[in-house]
Amino acid sequence: MMNRRQMLGAGAAGAALVSSQAWGKTANMGLPEAASMHSAATQPPLSPTTGPDYNPVVTLNGWTLPFRMNNGVKEFHLVAEPVERELADxxxxxxxxxxxxSTGPTIEAVEGDRVRIFVTNKLPEHTTVHWHGLILPSGMDGVAGLSHPGIPPGKTFVYEFDLIKSGTFMYHPHGDEMVQMAMGMMGMFIVHPKDPAFMPVDRDFLIMLNAFDIDPGSYVPRVMEMTDFNLWCWNSRIFPDIDPLVVNQGDRVRVRTGNLTMTNHPIHMHGYDFEVTCTDGGWVPESARWPEVSIDIPVGAMRAYEFDAVHPGDWAIHCHKSHHTMNAMGHDIPTFIGADKRKLTGQIRKLQPEYMPMGTAGMADMGEMSMPLPDNTVPMMAGWGPYGPLEMGGMFSVVKVREGIDANDYSDPGWYENPPGTQAYEWTGELPDFARAEDAQTRITPKPSAKG
Known part of the structure; x- marks a missing residue:
């Protein structure tokens, strides 16, 4: 239910074109600065300088949009525009x-805040912004043709509403949505509880799951794709160039994950179990939380989970759909496991001396060999760890838990050194006996006799 202040502030027309006549003093003061970011590295959190205190989120390989205060209203400026994004080195x-x-900057505010968000359109077509999951007036909901007219190229609209609940939300266009979201238009909107003592954590990470279909050697996504994506991203970044989640041992850690791809993603974290504490619908009461080691994120949804970082080490975190931890994945490649390609290799090398036969014993050799690739393409399997190739890509990173990490330090501490006696090693001694199935038949356990 909207209160009188919301309805009067929003107006019957909803999101409105900025003009001095419509907005008076606000417009005459000019728009807030449109901050811009071109680095693909994780930026330091933006600590609050006004209003209730909160622990800011850290957007993995992203940043937080600054705001200005104007007569008690937090004003932000989003600019929709063509961008170049480094998906990986x-x-x-x-x-x-x-x-x-892309993805866009994270918007952070506090429950009870009134926000005014100016949206300037520098795209070649109209756009809108839908505030996914937020409770607000109908005219501010950002559905082109339903909530308000689309924002024409070169124009600025303003959205204004009160934040009446805390949680994790998203924003994205709802005008030519298929094209604009496939091109990377999306971001996260965090509303912190007005009571800093409610759901406190020491580290609060933010991940947006998104995906593209970009042919090797090209630059622009294929916007008509529905299922066969080949680049699976966290905040428009792919492994091995997704930053680690750096944590001080003993911290209470929250990971918020939103999904605006076209499929679900079971996010799995090694080394820990955790509890699901929030969905896009709101906070989960303590009595209703459940333990997991993997949490499935449905399409168009968010899940947040928390854990106490008590186990030091380098712990993998990734989507458990195996093709989603690969880069530039081709889905028409035949399987060569067990095939003898020696004769064929000799014939091909007469025409292409650099030809490398691969796949006869699996695909792990792709993580070690440097194959010729088209320009602007990354290897399908990539990344190196302290003991060799990680053979990963796409939706993969590492949670690095260390003792003595300062509260505001998110820099990579390097690889973890396993203490003596805690690392798997080669065995050269006598082996115990082991059992082996003799055939492929399904064996049915006999039912107990009636005599028991």
């Missing part, structure tokens, strides 16, 4: 996004 994508980057 050696690969640039030509996308659409916000304020110089």
């Amino acid at each position: 050696g690969m640039i994508a030509h996308l659409w996004g916000y304020n110089g980057q």
Whole structure:
């Protein structure tokens, strides 16, 4: 239910074109600065300088949009525009996004705040912003043709509403949505509880799951794709260039994960079990939380989970759909496991001396060999750890739990050194006996006799 202040502030027309006549003093003061970011590295959290205190989120390989205060209202400025995003070292994508980057900057505010968000359209077509999961007036909901007219190219609209609940939300266009979201237009909207003592954590990470279909050697996503994506991203970044989640041992840690891809993602974290504490519908009461080691994130949804970082080490975190931890994945490649390609290899090398036969014993050799690739393409399997190739890509990173990490330090501490006696090693001694199935028949356990 909306109160009188909300309805009067929003107005019957909903999101409105900015003009001095419509907005008076606000417009005459000019728009808030449209901050921009071109770095693909995780930026330091933006600590609050006014209003209730809160522990800011850290957007993995992203940043938080600054705001200004204007007569008690927090004002933000989003610019929808074409951007270039470094998905990984050696690969640039030509996308659409916000304020110089895809995904867009994180918006942070506090429950009870009134926000005014100016949206300037620098795209070649109209756009809107839908505030996914937020409770607000119908005219501010951002559905083109339903909530308000689409924002024409070169124009600025303003959205204004009160934040009446805390939680994790998203924003994205609801005008030519298929094209604009496929081009990378999306971001996260965090509303912190007005009571800092409610659901406190020491580290609060934010991940947006998104995906693209970009042919090797090209730059622009194929916007008509529905299922066969080949680049699975966290905040428009792919492994091995997704930053680690750096944590001080003993911290209470929250990971918020939103999904605006076209499939679900079972996010699995090694080394820990955790409890699901929030969905896009709100906070989960303590009595209703459940333990997990993997949490499935449905399409268009968010899940947040928390854990106490008591186990030091380097712990993998990734989507458990195996093709989603690969880069530039081709789905028409035949399987060569067990095939003898020696004769064929000799014939091909007469025409292409650099030809490397691969796949006869699996695909792990792709993580070790440097194969020729088209320009602006990354290897399918990539990344190196302290003991060799990680053979991963896409939706993969590492939770690095260390003792003595300062509260505001998110820099990579390097690889973990396993204490003596805690690392798997080669065995050269005598082996115990082991059992082996003799045939492929299904064996049915006999039912107990009636005599028991």
